[in-house]
Amino acid sequence: MHSSTLLIIVLGLMSLAYYVGRKRAIVSAGGAGRISTLHSLPTYYGLYAALWAGIPAILLMALWTAFQDEILVTLVKAELPGSMLEGLSPGAVGLLVNDIKNLASGAIVSRVATPEMQAAADRFALFSQIAVWAMWLGVLAFALGGMAFAWARTKPQMRARNRVESIFMVILVVFSSIAILTTLGIVLSVLFESLRFFQEISPLDFFFGTLWSPQTALRADQVGATGAFGAVPLFTGTLMVSAIAMLVAVPIGLMSAIYLSEYAPRRVRSWAKPTLEVLAGVPTVVYGFFAALTVAPFIRELGMSMGLDVASESALAAGLVMGVMIIPFVSSLSEDVINAVPQAMRDGSYALGATQSETIRRVIIPAALPGIVGGVLLAVSRAIGETMIVVMAAGLAANLTANPLDSVTTVTVQIVTLLTGDQEFDSAKTMAAFALGLTLFVVTLALNVIALQIVRKYREQYE
Amino acid sequence: MSNSHADGAPPKRTIDVVNASLKRRYARERRFRLVGLTAVILGLTFVGLLFADIIAKGHTAFVQTYIQLPVTFEAETLDPAGTRDPETLARANYQAIIRDALRSEFPDVTDRRGTRALGSMISVGAPSHLRDMVLANPDLVGTTREVWLLADDDIDMLMKGHINRDLPESERRVKDQTVGWIEQLEAQGRIEKRFNTIFFTTGTSREPELAGIAGALMGSFYTLVLTLLISFPIGVGAALYLEEFAPKNRWTDLIEVNINNLAAVPSIVFGLLGLAVFIAIFGVPRSTPLVAALVLSLMTLPTIIIASRAALKSVPPSIREAALGVGASPLQTQMHHVLPLAMPGMLTGTIIGMAQALGETAPLLMIGMIAFIVDIPSGFTSPTTVLPVQIFLWADSPERAFVERTSAAIMVLLAFLILMNLGAVLLRRRFERRW
Numbered sequence: 001m002h003s004s005t006l007l008i009i010v011l012g013l014m015s016l017a018y019y020v021g022r023k024r025a026i027v028s029a030g031g032a033g034r035i036s037t038l039h040s041l042p043t044y045y046g047l048y049a050a051l052w053a054g055i056p057a058i059l060l061m062a063l064w065t066a067f068q069d070e071i072l073v074t075l076v077k078a079e080l081p082g083s084m085l086e087g088l089s090p091g092a093v094g095l096l097v098n099d100i101k102n103l104a105s106g107a108i109v110s111r112v113a114t115p116e117m118q119a120a121a122d123r124f125a126l127f128s129q130i131a132v133w134a135m136w137l138g139v140l141a142f143a144l145g146g147m148a149f150a151w152a153r154t155k156p157q158m159r160a161r162n163r164v165e166s167i168f169m170v171i172l173v174v175f176s177s178i179a180i181l182t183t184l185g186i187v188l189s190v191l192f193e194s195l196r197f198f199q200e201i202s203p204l205d206f207f208f209g210t211l212w213s214p215q216t217a218l219r220a221d222q223v224g225a226t227g228a229f230g231a232v233p234l235f236t237g238t239l240m241v242s243a244i245a246m247l248v249a250v251p252i253g254l255m256s257a258i259y260l261s262e263y264a265p266r267r268v269r270s271w272a273k274p275t276l277e278v279l280a281g282v283p284t285v286v287y288g289f290f291a292a293l294t295v296a297p298f299i300r301e302l303g304m305s306m307g308l309d310v311a312s313e314s315a316l317a318a319g320l321v322m323g324v325m326i327i328p329f330v331s332s333l334s335e336d337v338i339n340a341v342p343q344a345m346r347d348g349s350y351a352l353g354a355t356q357s358e359t360i361r362r363v364i365i366p367a368a369l370p371g372i373v374g375g376v377l378l379a380v381s382r383a384i385g386e387t388m389i390v391v392m393a394a395g396l397a398a399n400l401t402a403n404p405l406d407s408v409t410t411v412t413v414q415i416v417t418l419l420t421g422d423q424e425f426d427s428a429k430t431m432a433a434f435a436l437g438l439t440l441f442v443v444t445l446a447l448n449v450i451a452l453q454i455v456r457k458y459r460e461q462y463e
Numbered sequence: 464m465s466n467s468h469a470d471g472a473p474p475k476r477t478i479d480v481v482n483a484s485l486k487r488r489y490a491r492e493r494r495f496r497l498v499g500l501t502a503v504i505l506g507l508t509f510v511g512l513l514f515a516d517i518i519a520k521g522h523t524a525f526v527q528t529y530i531q532l533p534v535t536f537e538a539e540t541l542d543p544a545g546t547r548d549p550e551t552l553a554r555a556n557y558q559a560i561i562r563d564a565l566r567s568e569f570p571d572v573t574d575r576r577g578t579r580a581l582g583s584m585i586s587v588g589a590p591s592h593l594r595d596m597v598l599a600n601p602d603l604v605g606t607t608r609e610v611w612l613l614a615d616d617d618i619d620m621l622m623k624g625h626i627n628r629d630l631p632e633s634e635r636r637v638k639d640q641t642v643g644w645i646e647q648l649e650a651q652g653r654i655e656k657r658f659n660t661i662f663f664t665t666g667t668s669r670e671p672e673l674a675g676i677a678g679a680l681m682g683s684f685y686t687l688v689l690t691l692l693i694s695f696p697i698g699v700g701a702a703l704y705l706e707e708f709a710p711k712n713r714w715t716d717l718i719e720v721n722i723n724n725l726a727a728v729p730s731i732v733f734g735l736l737g738l739a740v741f742i743a744i745f746g747v748p749r750s751t752p753l754v755a756a757l758v759l760s761l762m763t764l765p766t767i768i769i770a771s772r773a774a775l776k777s778v779p780p781s782i783r784e785a786a787l788g789v790g791a792s793p794l795q796t797q798m799h800h801v802l803p804l805a806m807p808g809m810l811t812g813t814i815i816g817m818a819q820a821l822g823e824t825a826p827l828l829m830i831g832m833i834a835f836i837v838d839i840p841s842g843f844t845s846p847t848t849v850l851p852v853q854i855f856l857w858a859d860s861p862e863r864a865f866v867e868r869t870s871a872a873i874m875v876l877l878a879f880l881i882l883m884n885l886g887a888v889l890l891r892r893r894f895e896r897r898w
Contacts, residue, residue: 004843069746165794172708175700179721179768182761186732189739252502259499276506281880282513283822285851286873289858293866294516324509331506353481355488357495378727385729387825392858412731412825419738419829437735441728448727 003065006136010061010143014054017147021049024154040161048160051167052146057139064135072131073097076124081116100124190441193434200428201229206435208232212398212409214418214429229432231439233398237408241319241390242383244404248323249383250376253330258360260331261338280328288392291321296393303405311395311407318393319404322386326379333378337371338364340459370458377451381444387412411436517877521870527659527672528614528622530585530648532564535607536597547601555597557590558582561612569644580641586613588673613661614654616671616864621645622656625863636863662871666837667853671864674857676872678839682752682832682847683821689756689843690763690820695813697760698767699802702809705768706775707797726765733762734829742830749831750846758826763816770812774805807894814887818880824851850876 025045029038038045077085077097085093096117103113103121113121154160198206209230256276260269296317303310310316341364349359365372395407396417418433538545541555565581566572572581589612596610597603620626621637622645632639648654666678701722709715737758741747747754778801786796827833832852840847848856850872857869 066745161792165792168794169704169708172700172704175697176704176709176718178697178701178761179718179725179764182725182736182764183721185740186728186736189736190732193739252505255499255502256506259496259503263496263499264503272503272507275510276503278510279506279513281818281822281884283824283851283876283880285822285824285854285858286513286517286877289854289869289873290513290516292858293520324513327506327509355492357492358488360495381727382729385731387729387731388855391825391828392855412729415731415735416825416828419735420833434735434739437732441732444727444729445724448724452723 003061003135006061006139007058010054010057010139013057013140013143013147014050017053017143017150018046018050020046020147021150021154022046024049024151025156025160028154029156038156039159040164044160044164045154045158047164048158049147049150049154051164052150053143054146055167056146057143060142061135061139064131064138068128068131068135072124072127075127076100076120079123080120084116104128186441190434190438193431194438197428197431197435200431205229206231210400212414214414214432229428229435231411231436233400234409234411234414234436236400236402237315237394237398238384238410238412240315240402240404240408241322241394241410242380244316244319245322245326245383246376246380248320249326249330249379252323253327253379254334254372256327257331257334257338261335262356262360262364276331277328279325280332282325284325284386284388285392287321287325288388288390291317291389291393295321299405308405310405313393313395313407314405315394315408316404318390321393322383322389325386325389326383329382330375330379333375334368334372337368337375337455337458340371341367368458370454374451374454374458377447377454381447381451384447385412385440385444387416391416411440415440514877517870517873521867521872521874523623523625524662524867524871525659526623526656527661528619528654528656529611530614530618531609531611531653531655532561532568533607534560534564534593534610534612535567536560536593536603536605537563538605541597541604547604549598549601552597552601552604553594555594557593557597560593561585561589569647577640580638581644584615584618584641584644586615586672587670588668589613611655611657613672616862618645619672620863622654623867625867662868666839667835667848667856668837671860671862671868674865674868676850676853676875678836679848679850679853679872680875682840683849683851685752685840685843685847686755686759686849687817687821689752690759691813691817693756694760694763694767694816698764698813698816699771699809701764702768702771702775703797703802706772707801708793722765722768725761726769729825730762730823731825731829733758734826736761737826737830748844748846750834750836750848752840752843752845752847754830755827755832755849756843758830759820759823762823762826763820766816766819767809767813770815771805771809774808774812775801777808778804804896807890811887811891814883814890818883818887821883822851822876822880824855827852828855 022042022045025038025042026032026035029035029042035042077093084096088096099111099113100117100120101124103117104125206229209228210232211228211230212233213228260273264272292313296313299314299317299320300310300312345363345367346359349363350356354362390410390413394410394413396409396413397407398409398414399406401408415433415436418429418436537560540559541557542548542551544551562578562582565585566578569581572578592613593610614622617626617637618641621628621642626635626637628635628642637645645654661673662675664677665673665675667676668674705715705718709718737754741754741757742749747757782800782804783796786800787793791799827849831846832848833856834846834848835856836846836848838845854869854872854876857865857872
C-alpha cells in the first residue's frame with residue numbers, strides 16, 4: 001500500500017478519464033463526422049475530464065500525507081496516561097513519541113517498552129493502518145467523482161478549451177511564483193532561527209566578538225561554558241581565502257579574456273575557450289580533493305624547504321584552488337563586456353595610431369570597466385559562498401590571523417561543521433549556523449544586487 | 464630637411480616623435496600580448512594538472528589485488544551434521560577455512576602473531592565471498608578448490624606500489640615478514656591484479672577493498688530523475704508564463720529579480736532551507752533522494768528558467784503571428800508551435816542544470832546525505848548518499864587505499880558530467896536554428 005502506487009493509479013485514472021471524456025464528447029456531438037458541432041476539439045473534453053479526475057485527488061493526497069503524521073501523533077498522545085507526559089520537556093516528549101513510532105514499526109527502541117507504550121504503539125499502528133485505507137478510499141473517490149462530474153458536464157456547448165486553458169494558466173502562474181516562494185522560504189527559515197539565536201547571544205557579541213568556540217562545555221566551570229560566538233575570525237578567514245582566490249582569478253581571468261577576444265586566432269579561440277570553461281563545470285568537491293591532497297601538501301613542502309612554518313591546512317592552498325575554480329567565471333563575464341564595447345571605439349583608437357594593446361588599455365578597458373567590476377563582484381560573492389573547497393582544505397580552528405600560511409576557518413565551513421554533527425534544533429550551536437547563513441545570504445545578496453545593477457547600467461549605455 | 468638629424472638638432476615633426484617611440488611601443492605591445500598568452504596557458508595548465516592529478520591518483524583503483532589459495536571446504540567445519548541445510552551453511556565459520564588454507568600454504572608460520580599477520584593479508588570480506596560460493600553450490604563442501612580471494616587493502620597498496628618496499632620497516636604499514644610472503648606468492652603466480660568489479664557493484668564500506676560506488680551512483684540516479692521530474696515542468700512553465708503571458712507589472716518584475724538573485728545564492732543556503740523547511744516543517748525523511756531532489760530542484764530552477772526564456776526569445780514573432788492568424792488560441796500557439804521550436808534550447812539548459820545538480824555537494828551535507836549507508840537504495844524514499852558526497856566522505860578517510868578510490872569515483876563523476884555536457888553541445892549543434 002505504498003503511496004507511489006496510489007499516485008500511479010491516479011495517473012492511470014487520469015488517462016482513462018481523458019479517453020472517456022473524449023469519447024463522450026464525440027458521442028454527444030453525434031458521431032465522429034459531426035464533431036464540428038462541438039465548441040472545442042474532442043481532445044479538450046478529454047483533458048477537461050483528466051484534470052477533474054487528477055487535480056482534486058492529487059491535492060487531497062498531498063494534504064493527507066502532509067498532515068497525517070501530526071494528527072496521528074496528537075491522537076496517540078491524547079490517549080497516553082497523563083502520568084507519562086507529566087514533567088517532560090518538549091524534547092523528551094518528542095523522544096517518547098519517536099519510540100512509540102519505532103515500536104509500532106518494529107524498529108530499534110531506545111528504552112525498555114512499558115505496557116503503556118506498547119498499547120500506544122499498537123494504537124498508532126492501527127491508526128496508521130486506518131489512515132492509509134481512508135486515504136486510498138478518499139483519493140480514489142475524488143478521482144472517480146471528478147471523472148463522473150466531468151462526464152456529466154460534457155455537452156457540445158461546453159467551452160472545454162477555455163476551461164482547460166484557464167486551468168493551465170493558473171498552473172503556469174503557480175510555477176512562476178515558486179521562485180518567490182523559494183526566496184521567501186530562505187529568508188524566513190534563516191531569519192527565524194537567527195532571531196532565536198540573537199535572543200540568546202547579543203548581535204554585538206556575534207558580529208564584533210573575536211573568540212569563536214561554539215562547543216558547549218561539559219563542566220559548568222569550564223572556560224566559555226556557554227560557548228563563545230564571536231564571528232570576527234570567521235569573517236576575516238572568509239575574506240582572506242576569497243582575497244587569495246581573487247588575486248589568482250582576476251588577473252588570469254581578465255588577461256585570458258582579453259587575449260582570447262582580441263588577439264587569439266579563431267582556431268585557437270575555438271578550442272581554448274571551451275577547455276578553460278571545463279574548469280567551471282568541475283564539481284567543487286573535486287577541487288576540494290585536489291586542494292586537500294595535492295596543493296596543500298605541495299605548498300607545505302615548498303614552505304618547509306624555504307624554512308617557513310606552513311599549516312597543513314593553509315588558507316593559501318584553499319584560496320589558490322578556489323581562484324582556479326573562479327577563473328572561467330571571471331573570464332567569460334569579462335569577455336561578454338569586452339565584446340559589448342562598440343567596434344567604432346576600437347576603430348577610432350586605431351585611426352589615431354594607437355597600437356592594439358594601447359587601444360585595449362586606454363579605450364576598451366576603461367569603457368568596459370563597470371562591467372568588469374560587476375563581474376568581479378559576482379565572482380567575489382561566489383568565492384564567499386563557496387563551501388566544499390574550504391571544508392576540505394581549510395581548517396576548523398578559528399584563528400584571527402593575517403598570515404595566509406596559517407590555517408583559517410570560514411563562515412561556510414562553520415555552517416557545515418555545526419550542522420553535520422549531532423544536532424538538536426534548539427541549541428545555540430545549531431542556531432548559530434543559521435545566523436551565519438543569514439549573514440552569508442545578506443552579504444552575497446547585496447553583492448549580487450550591486451553587481452547586476454552595475455552590469456545592467458553598463459549594458460544600457462552601449463545598446 | 465632630412466639632414467636635420469645629421470645636424471643633431473632635436474626632431475620637430477610629430478612623425479619623428481612617433482617614430483622614436485615606436486620601438487618602445489612595439490615592445491610594450493609584445494609584452495602585453497605575451498602576458499595574455501601566459502594567462503591563457505596558465506589556465507589551460509590548471510585544467511591539465513587537475514585532470515592529470517586525478518587520473519594519476521585514481522587509475523589504479525580499477526584493478527584490485529587477489530590472492531589464489533587452495534581452499535578446502537571441510538565438511539567438518541562447514542556442515543558437521545551433513546544436512547547441507549542452507550541455514551547451517553550460511554552461519555558456518557568460513558574464517559577458519561581461510562586460516563587453514565593460509566596455514567597449509569605457509570606451514571613454517573606457527574606463532575600467534577605470525578598467524579594473525581597471515582590472516583590480515585586476506586580481506587575481511589573474503590569469508591562472505593566463500594559463503595556465497597558455498598550457498599550457490601553446496602556440492603563444494605568436502606572438496607578443495609583453487610580460489611582467488613580478495614586481498615587486504617594494505618597488500619593491494621603494496622602491489623600497486625603505493626607502499627614503498629624500500630622504506631625501512633618501521634615506516635611502512637606492511638612488515639618485512641608479510642612482504643616476504645607476498646614475494647613468495649608472486650613467484651608462484653598466486654597473486655594478481657584483476658578488474659575491480661567490487662568497486663562498481665557494492666555500496667560503501669569501512670574497508671577500502673570492499674567499498675564501491677554502486678550505492679552512491681544509484682542514489683545520484685534517483686535524485687537526478689526526481690530533480691528532472693520536478694524542475695523541468697516547473698522551469699519550462701515558469702519561463703513560458705514570464706516570457707509569453709505575464710503582464711509587465713510589479714509582481715512579474717519582482718519574480719524576475721528574484722530568479723536572477725536565486726541563481727547567485729550560495730548553494731549551502733539552499734541546504735539550510737532544506738533543513739529548516741523540508742525536513743523540520745514538512746517532515747520529509749532525511750538522507751533520501753526525495754529531499755535531495757527538492758533542494759536541488761529549487762537550485763537548478765533559475766538555470767532552467769533563464770535558458771528556457773532565452774530559447775523562447777529566439778523563436779521569431781512571425782511564428783506566433785501566423786498561428787494566431789489562423790485562429791489558434793494563445794495557449795495553442797505556444798504549445799503547438801513555439802514550445803516545440805524552443806525545446807532544444809530548453810533541453811540544453813536543463814541538461815546543464817542537471818549536470819550542476821549531479822556535482823552539487825554542499826547543500827546535501829545539510830540534509831543528512833552524509834550518513835554512512837551501506838545498502839544500495841531501492842527507491843525515492845530509502846536513505847542513500849550521492850556520488851559527490853561519497854567522494855567527500857572517502858576523501859576524509861585516513862586509509863591510503865581510499866585516496867585511489869576517491870580519485871576513481873571522481874573520474875566516474877567527471878565522465879558523467881562530460882557526457883552530459885557533450886550531450887548538451889551536440890543537442891545545440893544539431894537542433895539550433897538561426898532564423
